[in-house]
Amino acid sequence: MIWVLGDNVQTDAVTDLPNFFQFILSDTKKLFGDNGSIIILEIENFTIINKKFGREIGDYCLKELSNIIKATLSNNHFVYRTDGDEFTIVLPNTSNNEAAKISHLIKSTFIDYMSAYSISDVDLSILLLDYTESICSINEIYHMILNKYIGIVKGNKNRDFAQIKWMKHLIDSFSRRIIESLSLAFTDDISRLGNHRAAKSYLANLIKESECTGEIFSILFIDGDNLKRYNKISYQHGNEMIYNLSRIIVDTLGSQHKVFRWLTGDEFLVILREVDRINSTKYAEKIRFEVERQTRGWIYPITVSIGISSYPDHGSNIGDIVGKAEKANLTAKNLGKNTVVEWRIENINLNL
Numbered sequence: 001m002i003w004v005l006g007d008n009v010q011t012d013a014v015t016d017l018p019n020f021f022q023f024i025l026s027d028t029k030k031l032f033g034d035n036g037s038i039i040i041l042e043i044e045n046f047t048i049i050n051k052k053f054g055r056e057i058g059d060y061c062l063k064e065l066s067n068i069i070k071a072t073l074s075n076n077h078f079v080y081r082t083d084g085d086e087f088t089i090v091l092p093n094t095s096n097n098e099a100a101k102i103s104h105l106i107k108s109t110f111i112d113y114m115s116a117y118s119i120s121d122v123d124l125s126i127l128l129l130d131y132t133e134s135i136c137s138i139n140e141i142y143h144m145i146l147n148k149y150i151g152i153v154k155g156n157k158n159r160d161f162a163q164i165k166w167m168k169h170l171i172d173s174f175s176r177r178i179i180e181s182l183s184l185a186f187t188d189d190i191s192r193l194g195n196h197r198a199a200k201s202y203l204a205n206l207i208k209e210s211e212c213t214g215e216i217f218s219i220l221f222i223d224g225d226n227l228k229r230y231n232k233i234s235y236q237h238g239n240e241m242i243y244n245l246s247r248i249i250v251d252t253l254g255s256q257h258k259v260f261r262w263l264t265g266d267e268f269l270v271i272l273r274e275v276d277r278i279n280s281t282k283y284a285e286k287i288r289f290e291v292e293r294q295t296r297g298w299i300y301p302i303t304v305s306i307g308i309s310s311y312p313d314h315g316s317n318i319g320d321i322v323g324k325a326e327k328a329n330l331t332a333k334n335l336g337k338n339t340v341v342e343w344r345i346e347n348i349n350l351n352l
Contacts, residue, residue: 012081014059015066020082021185024138031078031135033092037099038129038141041065041106045121046085053119061114061122068109072102096130103128188261190239191246191268199260199269203318206271210311217273218280221307221325222249222287224266225337229300237299242266245291245302252290253283269322277310277342284308284340292338303338305329314343 010022050058078090107124114122186198231238258271284306307328315321328343
């Protein structure tokens with residue numbers, strides 16, 4: 001069957017095709033096989049279509065092209081939407097000649113379909129690649145594009161400069177899409193903050209840097225008090241509450257310090273750079289106060305409990321520092337919530 005996944009992180013919302021993120025995470029041996037062909041399609045002048053007819057018509061063009069591609073392909077073929085108006089088709093065990101026939105059929109069908117709806121001047125740019133050995137990584141595809149680009153530039157006096165420009169665009173945009181995909185993997189959809197993966201990565205780099213520079217920092221482990229009441233209204237209300245709460249925390253701290261959404265719905269991790277144990281309590285109290293003050297007019301006014309740990313006083317690795325901030329947070333909960341607690345060994349008994 002044609003590979004279309006349901007995970008919204010890896011599926012394009014407009015066409016319902018797997019996206020670039022899914023493409024780069026794919027098992028290349030299973031996807032490409034030992035030989036075959038690759039078709040890269042892009043709608044020409046797509047930005048002009050959006051401007052002339054509106055984004056709704058632009059999305060319609062993308063949907064129809066994806067439907068035409070899926071209807072044209074066989075069961076062992078795979079298609080991805082790998083960029084805004086770009087589609088990548090993988091044809092295992094398919095010759096270059098057969099791939100050319102498939103791409104021509106897709107192009108002619110798409111142009112005819114669009115013309116029937118009075119959307120003229122629509123065309124597709126097409127790049128064909130073939131491979132005779134198994135592909136071990138997605139990078140190899142872009143090496144193939146690069147090699148073909150160099151071959152055209154050096155070896156052909158009658159150069160198709162439009163084709164050369166497009167191939168260069170494919171190569172240049174690869175790094176951009178990698179960055180965008182990593183951003184997606186490290187970003188929480190609801191709060192629009194970095195997620196726990198981003199937090200751990202940032203902490204790991206900060207600890208390594210601090211080992212050389214001697215920089216100190218502190219962690220605030222923030223947990224909302226009784227926030228589940230919002231989900232009882234609706235999940236949308238719960239999501240809006242989490243987003244608004246994240247804005248209060250970020251706005252209270254300013255840009256120097258980092259805020260992440262942690263593992264569960266109402267947990268946040270704050271990293272205060274160059275802030276020691278004493279001053280970290282001041283930041284935590286300011287956040288606690290602002291959350292209580294700014295949410296008084298909400299459907300359910302909310303509060304937060306905050307646990308604090310510091311580097312290097314409370315540990316030299318992520319597990320120690322975060323773990324002690326979590327234990328301090330649990331102590332704050334046990335003391336009645338809406339409280340700030342710095343980690344201390346004598347407080348452990350309060351968590352039992």
